[in-house]
Amino acid sequence: MLALAIPIAFALMSLALLLNLWRVVRGPDLPDRILALDTLYINSIALLVLFGIHLDTMIYFEVALLIAMMGFVGTVAVAKYLLRGDIIE
């Protein structure tokens, strides 16, 4: 079952990455791009976890964890920049 599910999931995640890229490049506005970046973070997490399941290892888990955290901070910071310009005030 897993042998079938994993390739399909990989294909879907790759497609998602490409669509994210499309949105980042096309925009049209900055909030669109920021949202696309945030989704890209989430898709990467999914991809990494999937990779871990595929290779049956836990070693990629921390990277996924860190992307989750860093992605959040990054999105917050850019959003704050849009609002106020000054991210630390």
Add this chain to the structure above:
Amino acid sequence: MTLSLIIFLPLLGALLPPLFIRLGRTACAWSAALLAGTALAILLYHSPAVFAGETLVFTQPWLPALGLNFSLRLDGLGLLFALLILGIGLLIILYARYYLSEHDPMGRFYGMLLLFMAAMLGIVLSENLLLLLVFWELTSLSSFLLIGYWKHRSDARQGARMALAITGGGGLAMLAGILLLGHITGSYELSVVLASAELIQAHALYPVTLALILLGAFTKSAQFPFHFWLPHAMAAPTPVSAYLHSATMVKAGVFLLARLFPALSGTELWFFLVAGTGTATLLLGAYHALFKHDLKGLLAYSTVSHLGLITLLFGIGTPLAAVAGVFHIINHATFKASLFMAAGIIDHETGTRDMRRLGGLWRFMPHTATLAMVAAASMAGVPLFNGFLSKEMFFAETLHAGWMGEWSWLLPLLATLAALFSVAYSVRFIHDVFFGTGPRDITRKPHEPPRYMKVPVEVLVALCLLVGILPAWTVAPLLAAAAASTVGAELPYYSLAIWHGFNLPLLMSLIALAGGVILYLLRFRLFALHDRIFPLCDAKAWFECGLARTIAVSHQLTAWLENGSLQRYAMLLVASVLIVIGTSLWGTTLTGPVAMGTVDGVTLTGALVLGVSALATVIWHRRRLAALVLLSVVGLVVSVAFVRFSAPDLALTQLSVEMVTILLLMLALYFLPQHSPAESSTARRWRDGLLAAGAGLSVAALAWGVLTRPLETISGYFLEQSKPGGGGSNVVNVILVDFRGFDTLGEITVLAIAAFGIYALLQGLRLPSPTTDGEGRPWAEDRHPLILSAVSRPLLPLALMVSLYILLRGHNLPGGGFIAGLVTAVALILQYVASGVVWTRERLPFDYIKLTASGVLVATLTGVASWWFAHPFLTSTFEYVQLPLLGKFELASAMVFDVGVYLTVVGSTLLILANLGKLTLVSQPHEETK
């Protein structure tokens, strides 16, 4: 071992006088004298062995791979010079106590004097030639400080600079010469070099070696045409002149001639180079000395002349000439030091050194006058004084110089002429100062100096007389020991006596004495003639002009190469990389034998995302925030690629660094203009585009070439050694904190320094801040949106837990102090973003500077701790411990080191980001003009 103390006592002692000055000026002088005196006592303790003919050698390997050893040698020549340096040095210390005024910083003076003394002792006691050179340069530097002691005077600064430029330049030439000498003989140890005379002189490189070493010696000893720095060095305080120009600094050059005499002398080239330079200097110095109206100027040129005389003697190259040369070194040191001190007394008591204003001082200071007269008579070579003895020997040697063929009459003639001038300026020194009419335009009434200011002069003058009258009873053993080690063989017979019967040297002396007096009587006519002929020869002006030209040219060159444009540097850098790669890859087969792997769809997708976003970043670089978002995509995909290719450590690091960088960029973007105009022309964009594409393709080609070839890497070794050697199974971390721990220590130190530098630069900085965003809309009113703060606060404990987890497991699994530090820093910065500086600082009262410093300290102490267990710096250890509940786990000292790394990273990241963030608290709102 005690030999090295002779050098190290004054060297360490250089620190004492600046401290002792708080106890008063006399205590300060005592502290200096005590150290020099102790060194002298140690030297005397060793002297009986040297007089018995031994050569004491002490060797301590320093950098044996380079041939540089801390090896010292005490033989007759070294003993003689060390006695002069320490003996006259002690007298100078006493003299300077009374010479320096209340306003002169005395502690600094004695400190620099002792430093110089140590450097001179190093030169004369070195067994290793490279070590000698180190001390040689040290004398150049410390004499620079001494000459420029009165730093408020421009002539002192210029004189110091000139001396440093000339002697330092000569030192460079000498370095090359010594390296060649080491190349020829295979060793830098003097014992080897001195025994290889035949090998050296037969070698094809002998002329070059000789010329380079002589350049060093001649610049130091102020030989023509490098003599001009010495008179300008007279801007120094008189004790310095008395020390540098009698017994020490300028004698270093002739010392080198004497030291290498057995190895280099005896050839025709040596004769013509050394004796020729010596003769020119002898005549030039003697001539100019007569026409100087400044007392110290006269003495300076007389020193130049006498150094020329000594050089000439060594140049003649016979053993007897070398004996005479060594003898004159002793005599010149004694009479010239006393004359300088006498000149200093006159300057001190009358306020002038101009002989045209002085005169008749006999009435005011008969005691000083008598002392000066004895020393001057010695300088003139009057019988019964020591100068006479060596001058007689000198005349005799000029008569027997080889190599000259039918021109052999020339050298004695020139020698007599120089001696004639020497008598004339000696007479002038005495008559113009102490007799005749005057003094004129003197503001104070001259009188005898303080009692102890005369003592050093008395001691030296007594030596002049003793050596002059009873040479065989006084100086003979020292001279024999010094001359024997100079010549390096059995000494020929010579007699130290005042009376050798009526002979040619005596006749030459008599001609010089009589002619000198006549010359002095004709002086006013000569002065007029001299002023007409020599008004243009101002070496100082030439030198300063040359210096200014050199500086201007280097400024131009620098401005041309380094014009401040980053684009240009990058262009040059990339272009040179292209050229190097292009030329070395041209014509080679790129593809190696290793077969290609298969590409899967996900990786291909990742590559596509990476390529497109990287290109888009470049294309949209003027739309800053959009470019920043695209840059984040690039960073993310690179991290994921690291994971894909099995480097989770790199992925973690990349992610954290990426985030900190993006935050930093956003903080900086706020203060930059919101619209960036297109500044590059189309042609230039094409050029840059082509360069960038070329560089990218080259790197791709290189990567292709490497990846298609079988590769031996060093990673196998580290993978094997990681667990048994470092006690951790995460190789990356074990390398960072254990195998290459010293590198890491250096890196975190640099990080801390960079953070402190940024902190210092941001202090007091006021920047204008924009009032609207890029499209002219006003900023939102809400500074700290409630939802943001509410979500961010619970994240902090979670993030701290993650970072602690990453820190602790780093030794065995992906993680470590660096990543953990960045995670903590980012989590804390999030609180700054969500809740503001004031709110966060109230709850986070750490001093980031102290945090950073404590990190470096913890890491360093971990390294130092291994000394405690008699292991080299940063040796790590590990142990498995059994604890209830937790089970068996490992404790490694490298973990403490990693905590140091963690603290440094947290501290410096927060120091930089928080202080950049704080800038807005003080900035002024500002409407951007379009």
